[in-house]
Amino acid sequence: MSFINYSSREINCKLVYYGPGLCGKTTNLQYIYNKTRPEAKGKMISLATETERTLFFDFLPLSLGEIRGFKTRFHLYTVPGQVFYDASRKLILKGVDGVCFVADSQDARYDANIESLENLRINLQEQGYDLDKLPYVMQYNKRDLPNAMSIEELSAALNPTRVPEFEAVAPNGQGVFDTLKALAKQVLAELRKGT
Amino acid sequence: MNPLNPQLVMYEEEQKQIQAIAERLHQDSRARTILLIDKNGQLVAAAGDSAALDTTSLSSLVAGNVAATGGIAQLLREDEFTAQFHEGKGMSIHMSLVGRRIILVVLFDKNTTQGLVRLRVKKAQEELVPIFELLAKKATTQPSSPFGAEITDQDIDNLFND
Numbered sequence: 001m002s003f004i005n006y007s008s009r010e011i012n013c014k015l016v017y018y019g020p021g022l023c024g025k026t027t028n029l030q031y032i033y034n035k036t037r038p039e040a041k042g043k044m045i046s047l048a049t050e051t052e053r054t055l056f057f058d059f060l061p062l063s064l065g066e067i068r069g070f071k072t073r074f075h076l077y078t079v080p081g082q083v084f085y086d087a088s089r090k091l092i093l094k095g096v097d098g099v100c101f102v103a104d105s106q107d108a109r110y111d112a113n114i115e116s117l118e119n120l121r122i123n124l125q126e127q128g129y130d131l132d133k134l135p136y137v138m139q140y141n142k143r144d145l146p147n148a149m150s151i152e153e154l155s156a157a158l159n160p161t162r163v164p165e166f167e168a169v170a171p172n173g174q175g176v177f178d179t180l181k182a183l184a185k186q187v188l189a190e191l192r193k194g195t
Numbered sequence: 196m197n198p199l200n201p202q203l204v205m206y207e208e209e210q211k212q213i214q215a216i217a218e219r220l221h222q223d224s225r226a227r228t229i230l231l232i233d234k235n236g237q238l239v240a241a242a243g244d245s246a247a248l249d250t251t252s253l254s255s256l257v258a259g260n261v262a263a264t265g266g267i268a269q270l271l272r273e274d275e276f277t278a279q280f281h282e283g284k285g286m287s288i289h290m291s292l293v294g295r296r297i298i299l300v301v302l303f304d305k306n307t308t309q310g311l312v313r314l315r316v317k318k319a320q321e322e323l324v325p326i327f328e329l330l331a332k333k334a335t336t337q338p339s340s341p342f343g344a345e346i347t348d349q350d351i352d353n354l355f356n357d
Contacts, residue, residue, distance in 0.1 A: 003237040004341045006333045007210035011341055012237045042251045047259070059236075059255045070243040070341050072354060075236060075255065087270075091262040148257070181355045186272030188351050192340055 002097050010071045013187050014095055017182075018120050019102035020112035021053070021081035024141040027170040028102060029060045029076055032180060035173065036062060038069065054092040057092050074184060075177060081116065090123050098135035098187040099124075100179055102168075103158055106139050113158055121127035135186035138165040139179045203233050203296065204334040209326050212241070216322050217242035224315035225307035227286070230300040231293070232257050233321075239297065253300075257290060261298050278316075280309065291316055293323045296331070 002010040017025040026046065033044045042061035049055050057079040071103060079089040101120065103113045121131050138159045142148060151167065159165050164182045168175030217229045221243040228243040230250060234276050236258035260279075268276050278291035289301040289312050299320065301312050 001233070003203045003205070003233060003235070003239075005205040005210070005239075006341070007205050007207040014235055019287075043249055045252055045255065056259060059252070059259075061251045061255070067354060068341075069348050085288055087266055088263070091259070091266055094262060095233075184354070185351050188354075189348075192346050 001095055002187075004070075004191075006009075007073075009069055010073060011029075011067075011191065012073045012075065013097040013184075013191075014077065014094045015098045015100065015183055015187065016092060017076065017078040017100045017102055018093075018116065019081055019141075020104055020109060020116040021083070023081060023095050023102045023104040023109070023113075024170040025078035025081060025102050025166075026054055028060050028100075028139075028141075028154045028168075028179070029058050029071045029078055031173045031176045032062070032076065033060055035177070041170050044148075053186050054078060055085075056080065056088050067188070072188070074187075076180075083182070086119065086123070088188055089119070090126060093127055093129075096124075096129070096189070097135070098136050098137075098183045099131070100183050101137055101158070102139045102170075103154060105142045105154060106145055107147050107149050110149065110157070113154075117158055132161055134189050135183060136185050137179055137183045138163055138185070139168050139175060140165065141168045141170050141175075143167045143174070155163070161192065203235075203237070203239075204211065205332060206333070208331070209330055212326055213240050213323065214242065216319050216326075220301070220315055220319040223318075224303065224312045225331060226301045226303040226312060228300075228302040229305075230254065230257070230276045230302070232298045232300060234258055234261065234296055234298060243302075248302075253286055255329075257300055261292070263289060278313075282309075289313065289316065290318065293320050294327050296325055297323070299323070 017028055019025055040063050045059040047056035060076040062074045077092050079092045124131050140154050166175045166179045170176055200323045208269050211291050219230045222269040228245050230241050233239055236255040238254040241250055264276050281288045286304055293299050303312055
């Protein structure tokens with residue numbers, strides 16, 4: 001859950017990028033890091049293996065500016081996508097305010113997407129969350145690849161609840177900030193409700 | 196409200212009390228820096244020599260470390276490992292839990308000893324626990340929307356207009 005500090009007038013929220021291995025979660029964060037003004041970002045931390053696979057998490061702190069006198073800060077995390085890192089994924093979901101599911105559009109990764117999404121739902125339930133009640137957006141990444149499935153097929157399989165969805169090519173930034181903005185907006189709107 | 200992950204809310208009065216305890220711990224333990232971090236990785240308070248530190252990154256990594264240790268505890272059917280200690284050549288770090296939600300971090304060098312740090316940490320923990328319990332109670336009884344209902348979609352949109 002978010003941390004609201006009335007003393008320093010700050011709101012801190014935690015966003016998590018989830019999805020199957022090699023779907024582009026870390027690439028999303030790297031693009032955001034590279035394109036954000038230095039004063040609005042902190043250091044990006046990647047706890048990765050020697051082959052640059054995420055081992056525990058990536059972390060990127062962002063300051064978006066003020067809203068009604070409160071500084072808004074977002075802490076972006078990715079989870080390790082590989083199936084056997086499930087224990088780590090559960091830990092990173094603790095205290096989450098919003099989730100972005102990054103799907104790999106390639107047809108060969110269809111099953112991996114389904115499995116990861118199911119895993120997200122289960123791991124959230126273990127923490128007492130319901131994915132359908134959380135701020136949540138869907139990103140279809142790798143749209144530039146020739147074996148990418150159609151949006152209609154992906155949407156039907158992965159987004160039955162029709163949350164906001166975005167097409168992306170994370171290395172060149174297409175769709176990356178649109179996805180982040182949509183998620184951040186949902187999180188702030190949720191705070192407005194005073195949940 | 197998620198019962199497993201209650202909202203953390205900080206108010207001026209409690210912030211002052213917590214800050215005073217952190218400052219006193221800094222003095223009494225002769226440590227370099229005191230940090231109070233919530234388990235989700237947000238920095239709550241800092242005392243001592245923290246200007247040169249990247250406290251945002253530290254907070255996130257400490258929280259990750261404590262979460263991983265908690266995960267190990269569960270696998271071993273331990274309720275929780277309430278403290279951990281990493282010893283370095285120049286700098287050492289002592290991390291301990293305050294209640295269920297907060298991590299107390301002490302960074303120290305050769306100016307002090309682990310024994311003194313542990314002793315002073317224990318005293319500070321006893322003082323901190325009731326304050327965080329009160330904050331947790333306040334968070335459930337008081338409205339937690341920081342901007343009331345008056346925030347508009349335009350306000351939210353404005354954040355992204357650069």
